[in-house]
Amino acid sequence: MSEKELEEVQNQPDDNQNESELEDSSDTKKRRTTTPIPTPSSNADFLAVPASPPKFISFQDLMTATKGVRNMTLAHEIAVDNDFKLEKYEPQAQSVEKRVHDIMHQAFWDLLQEQLNADPPDYTPALNLLGEVKEKLLSLLLPQHVRLRAQIEEVLDMELIKQKMEKDAFDIHYYSGYVIDTMAKLCAPIRDENIQKLRTVTEVVPLFKEIFQLLEMMGMDMANYTIQQMRPYIQQQSVEYERKKFQDLLEVQKQNGRDGLQFTKLWLSRNLKKLQESSSSLGAAAASSITPVTVLNEAYMELLNWDDKETFPETLLMDQNRFLELRDKTKRLTLISAVLLLTYHTVGTPIVGVQALKQTLQSRINVLLDGVQPTELKEKMAHVAEEVNKVVGETLRELGFQDREKSKEDNLKGQIVQVLDESHTVHQVIRSRVHQFIYQTSFSSHSEPKKIPQGLSTVQKDLVQVCGQFLRLIAHNRSVFSIWYSSIIEHLLEYK
Incomplete structure (x- = not known):
């Protein structure tokens, strides 16, 4: 066969x-x-x-062992599962966690809408959002993206944007357009449809909600791409790594008489x-x-x-x-x-x-x-x-x-x-x-x-x-x- x-x-x-x-x-x-x-x-x-009485183990040792087991498990999953990938955590529907999550997020976006609708508009929350968007964009860059990194730092200069807001010269659509164009350069082809959808959104709050959701997906794509590229190396090293972490776990259990x-x-x-x-x-x-x-x-x-x-x-x-x-x-x-x-x-x-x-x-x-x-x-x-x-x-x-x-x-x-x-x-x-x-x-x-x-x-x-x-x-x-x-x-x- x-x-x-x-x-x-x-x-x-x-x-x-x-x-x-x-x-x-x-x-x-x-x-x-x-x-x-x-x-x-x-x-x-x-x-x-073992019949020996249990010994005391420090909290630090316990946490170290727990972290080692988590790391060992992750390395093991990547090594043995060729289809392994990270996925966004979603609370179960109808759960308390899901309801609290939705209420808090909706309250945040409602407050943003209220502040933007004020006369004059309060752009302070928008400044914070742009700062987060900037950090997420920078986190998606690879080492070879030197020019793009410099461009993002220049266009999304938080101090300059703050000055524009204070002088009532801030155009939020200009910056959201730049963000979408930059995301289009960085996203995987599978996200092209999401980018096109973003370009059709004109309302500021719905637009930023969509931008953050897509950035989160792009971050997950990047993480899974990194795992895929590193998998051969992880598979080579995982045997020794898992063995060492398991040895550490045995030592902790031994100290506790187990x-x-x-x-x-x-x-x-x-x-x-x-x-x-x-x-x-x-x-x-x-x-x-x-x-x-x-x-x-x-x-x-x-x-x-x-x-x-x-x-x-x-x-x-x-x-x-x-x-x-x-x-x-x-x-x-x-x-x-x-x-x-x-x-x-x-x-x-x-x-x-x-x-x-x-x-x-x-x-x-x-x-x-x-x-x-x-x-x-x-x-x-x-x-x-x-x-x-x-x-x-x-x-x-x-x-x-x-x-x-x-x-x-x-x-x-x-x-x-x-x-x-x-x-x-x-x-x-x-x-x-x-x-x-x-x-x-x-x-x-x-x-x-x-x-x-x-x-x-x-x-x-x-x-x-x-x-x-x-x-x-x-x-x-x-x-x-x-x-x-x-x-x-x-x-x-x-x-x-």
Whole structure:
């Protein structure tokens, strides 16, 4: 399989580099000297919550750690999300915050209108507004905008404008026109329509309201442009940066008598135990194949079947929502594929080879199951079964076949509802194929093409997308946290 998204992620060097870190026990022992992980006498002690009394931590240390986490999170978001961008914060509609915001802003603009309508007009608020506009324009300039910067400073000279106001020689439309012309030079092409709209506004207060709104959007555009330009550099530096900030956070927690890796240890220990239990019946050779790498791989795969009753590992918290979204997507793809397999097996010969039907069914089922909560699935599956029967019936009539008997429709409906049960044979088979494909794509040789398993061709595009996102996340996570994973797993293996 040569999907571009997978190839881009698979070619990342960090993953292979850190697999060797996990495998190299000598290097791991050297790194342990800088790792804040205790060395207790047993796994029970190792996984237990520290019993020492809490120590006092200064407010300054706490705020420093909090700021570090925020910075680490921002760097992480930019590094792992190619579509990351800043967006304007908007209070929720009908909220108290929204009402207060609107009232205060309206009061400000009403007061400005009142002062401009006075006889003689009071331009003092307008002077303040022009000062803010000037600062916003200057903030949008790049280093090469030397001449434009000088021009803005010259035209929007606040002292000169103040003197004009005092001598009743101030023309607010001249300055607003200059501001709009300057904004037109600086804005992205996507804002050209907004600029044209500004040129049609003649009333002063509405004009300045529009100017400020557009300047805010332009500021956001500039910030996102800067992020886009810096992303390659941030991606290069984020691993070391996140590692350092996480180390700082662990130190703060340690000072307060807390183990900052408590749930990470439980997560890795649980998956080591799972591997040991599965290999116990296969002999010594299988047991010897359990390594830090295989334990971590197994732990990563657990994320695609995560039990919400468990607490997420500390090292994965920044991507918790992403992993849970991938889990839900994986379960939905499994269910869709299982329904398709059952449908084609039950209806039989009349629809064999009708690929258009598969695509239609896949699209309809995907829409019906999108965003459905686990508690609602049983009810939704009845709707899925009705939709499948409807689409199959329409297809059969188009192909010249007679309508199916109601008993056959009820039989298919019952099987579709039952396949929701994860113990259902078809569900188990499809889930195994999905997880095996994701495992091979994520952890086996990246140079070998991957074949889509039987029964999954209809969801191939979505499955490849899941694999790409999953691989990108675990590659970055492994790069940042391998130093702690290595130490924890090595300790667990010593006492297995």
